[in-house]
Amino acid sequence: MTDLGTRLAALSAEVAQLRERVRRLEQQNTRLSLLYIASQRLAAVDSIEDGRVSVREIVANLIGSEELALYECRPGGVFELVDSVGMDQRAQKTLVPGEGHLGAFLSRGAEFVDEHAPAADLNAFVPLRSGDRLLGALFIFRMLPHKTTMDPVDGELLHLLSQHAAFAVFPSARRVTS
């Protein structure tokens, strides 16, 4: 009986380990799927409008927010609003680096993700670059109500946007590379 009990306990432990392994593999599979889809979507855009739709879709369907604003850097360094979702009239039309809460993110230029405050006023700042040049910025405001945390893969998706979305959404990025 004791031997049977020991074997049962060992089997239970093995089942628990396998379940944990399956869970991790599912997480890894999800992560790779999300990154693959985002990169494929950005690579396949056929116009600036389609590029902006693709960014909106990636943020809504893969990250989980329908409140965002996209700014493009104009000559002179002012950032002008070129697209927004769910912001009504709240999105500022222009931003100046160093001025105000959002302008401070522009002058710092570093990606920002607030993992623990899904209901905060600003959940992510994504500088959009072509090489070392800052061509624009994506601000993600409130997350969807059921999206209670920003997962590590959300940070990876935002980093992918930071590195690769500028070409899809800004005419100036296409001029730089052509």
Next chain:
Amino acid sequence: MAKKKVLLVDDSKTALMMERLLLSQTPYEILEAHDGIEALEVVERESPDLILMDVTMPRLDGLGAVQRLRAQEKTRALPIFMVTTRSEAAHVHTGFQGGCTEYLTKPINGPLLLAKLKEYLGD
């Protein structure tokens, strides 16, 4: 034996890519439509076994499409999962009132969706 058919209805290329990739692990045949009108046409032509339906779409939205499907005898009991970014109680209530079978939110939880498909369609 013929494969079970799943119809994906969404106007977002990104959402369709995500659903297609998730379902590529399943034995089901995948069909696509980009709005409610096209969905009704595909249903008429292909008789899918289950539908994943977005809500906000041009021409005819998901709720309108579900209502029309529920009004027809042959699609009255067809499993239809709403897949949407809207999770507020009022939206969920409207979805079930309109006749959806399940209500799933985006970003899609892959394992949950696959488990639900298996529940309704089997392996």
